[in-house]
Amino acid sequence: MRSFAILLRKEEMALFSSPIAYAVMTVFLLIMGYSFTLTLFISHQPSMVQVFFQMFVLFMLTTPLITMRLLAEERKLRTMEVLLTSPVSEVAIVLAKYVASMSLIVVMLLLSSCYAATLAWFGDPDFGPIYSGYLGLLLFGSALVGTGLLASALTANQVIAALISLSVFLLLWIIDNFGWLLPSPADTLVVNLSLAVHFRPFAVGSIYLSDVGFFLSATLLTLLLTARALARR
Amino acid sequence: MSSLVLAQHVTKWYGPRRAVSDVSFAIGQGEIVGLLGPNGSGKSTIFRMLTGYLVPTSGRMEVAGHDVVADSLAVRRVISYVPEDAPLYDHMRVGEFLHFMASLKGSRGAAAKAAVEAAAERLDLTCVMSLLTAKLSRGFRQRVSIAQALLGNPKVLVLDEPTSGLDPHQVIAVRDLIQSLAGSHTVLIASHILSEIEKVASRVMILLDGTLLTADALQERAEETLLRLAAAASEATVRDIVSAVAGVRDVTVEPSAASGTMHYLIRAEPRVAVAADVVAALVEAGVGVSELAEVRPDLERIFLDLTRRASRMAA
Numbered sequence: 091m092r093s094f095a096i097l098l099r100k101e102e103m104a105l106f107s108s109p110i111a112y113a114v115m116t117v118f119l120l121i122m123g124y125s126f127t128l129t130l131f132i133s134h135q136p137s138m139v140q141v142f143f144q145m146f147v148l149f150m151l152t153t154p155l156i157t158m159r160l161l162a163e164e165r166k167l168r169t170m171e172v173l174l175t176s177p178v179s180e181v182a183i184v185l186a187k188y189v190a191s192m193s194l195i196v197v198m199l200l201l202s203s204c205y206a207a208t209l210a211w212f213g214d215p216d217f218g219p220i221y222s223g224y225l226g227l228l229l230f231g232s233a234l235v236g237t238g239l240l241a242s243a244l245t246a247n248q249v250i251a252a253l254i255s256l257s258v259f260l261l262l263w264i265i266d267n268f269g270w271l272l273p274s275p276a277d278t279l280v281v282n283l284s285l286a287v288h289f290r291p292f293a294v295g296s297i298y299l300s301d302v303g304f305f306l307s308a309t310l311l312t313l314l315l316t317a318r319a320l321a322r323r
Numbered sequence: 324m325s326s327l328v329l330a331q332h333v334t335k336w337y338g339p340r341r342a343v344s345d346v347s348f349a350i351g352q353g354e355i356v357g358l359l360g361p362n363g364s365g366k367s368t369i370f371r372m373l374t375g376y377l378v379p380t381s382g383r384m385e386v387a388g389h390d391v392v393a394d395s396l397a398v399r400r401v402i403s404y405v406p407e408d409a410p411l412y413d414h415m416r417v418g419e420f421l422h423f424m425a426s427l428k429g430s431r432g433a434a435a436k437a438a439v440e441a442a443a444e445r446l447d448l449t450c451v452m453s454l455l456t457a458k459l460s461r462g463f464r465q466r467v468s469i470a471q472a473l474l475g476n477p478k479v480l481v482l483d484e485p486t487s488g489l490d491p492h493q494v495i496a497v498r499d500l501i502q503s504l505a506g507s508h509t510v511l512i513a514s515h516i517l518s519e520i521e522k523v524a525s526r527v528m529i530l531l532d533g534t535l536l537t538a539d540a541l542q543e544r545a546e547e548t549l550l551r552l553a554a555a556a557s558e559a560t561v562r563d564i565v566s567a568v569a570g571v572r573d574v575t576v577e578p579s580a581a582s583g584t585m586h587y588l589i590r591a592e593p594r595v596a597v598a599a600d601v602v603a604a605l606v607e608a609g610v611g612v613s614e615l616a617e618v619r620p621d622l623e624r625i626f627l628d629l630t631r632r633a634s635r636m637a638a
Binding site: 096167 | 396399400403408413419424428
């Protein structure tokens, strides 16, 4: 636990001293600000459903930028040798990197809460779908970070790590479109791998345990595989 | 002396390439052991396996009674590693990095601060503590890397090319530091610079193409008498005469600039006085001897002999 706290502090320092974190946050806020304003002026509805779907896409595009360096950089600069020959477990290393990356996701979500605050200030929005949307984004972001971390463990090249993550995210985003074409029961299986299928209910105000379980399972599985990839050297 | 570090039939494959082949050795408490070999001979791979960074393909390694694979965390608590090229976190300042490493190794609060200050003092780093590690020269990076290894008072120190990139003054300082650790720490040093190893190690292992040629080259040196001979006769004549002397193992020709006089190296059984017999045999055969001196075989010669012998056997 103590080594986890020390590693987490180091990861937070590395993340927030890097320009990537600020570039990602800036791009995210600029695009979301524009998108929120436009949606609000066109629809005149105090709803964040469209904003959540746009955040869903933006998360898929920006998370690889956050996660690509996590382990690939350590491997390339060979600081991995320093880290993995110190008395710390692989699990602590992986968890520290995961939690640090999640903290950036949380900061982005917190900053975006000004849109909900704006709606509450000028109108009377239904907060149920807003809460569920944020919960969905948090769980979705968690699964993305886990996957990005795993991709970063597989290569010393950050660009390749980002490309692997991005490819997986985009594939799992649209996989339900192909899934419907398959015969039963393969269609159910493939459709249920879709990120969009599991995120959609959250965005519109419905929380299903199956969707929560999907994102949590994806997170746990990818973190486990990352720790395993570090241990098998 | 009980073994603190033990390797038994360790082999490591990187895909289709065998980096380390059936290596076995034992190192006792307080020893300073050099691992010598050309680049790519498997020195770093052995160190990485010993420190838990890599897993051996087969064989067994132990540090302080703990298996490096099954009980890797316990091994990492008693061992410290200075990797080649001193990798450091570039976003950290020297002081931050040393504190981070001290904390990882279990030191807290005032104890961590004191340990960092002592290590910085020992490696002469106090003037760069507030600098980013990315801004350091190669020599300073190397010293920061050695300083982090000293934190946590490890039983075993593993140093991969610790003096590379250092200027002569720093090389001497690091050498003195390593020598000061003898007895209290077990130190393993890898290098391809023979003179460097010879000055600090009490035992030298020689590695070639992943195979351990000898676990104690210095002992081999002690077990041999070497004579340098200058004689004015053909190579075949001198060989025939000298080889017939009791106690002589072999005769090799040394390159010589002087015309007419050939220089030879005579390798003889340890502690056997063959010089007088060699001179007598040559004089009796009418060969003029202009020089005969006993020489101390240096590590370089042993290394070259062993690697040549290994290459011949492989061929």
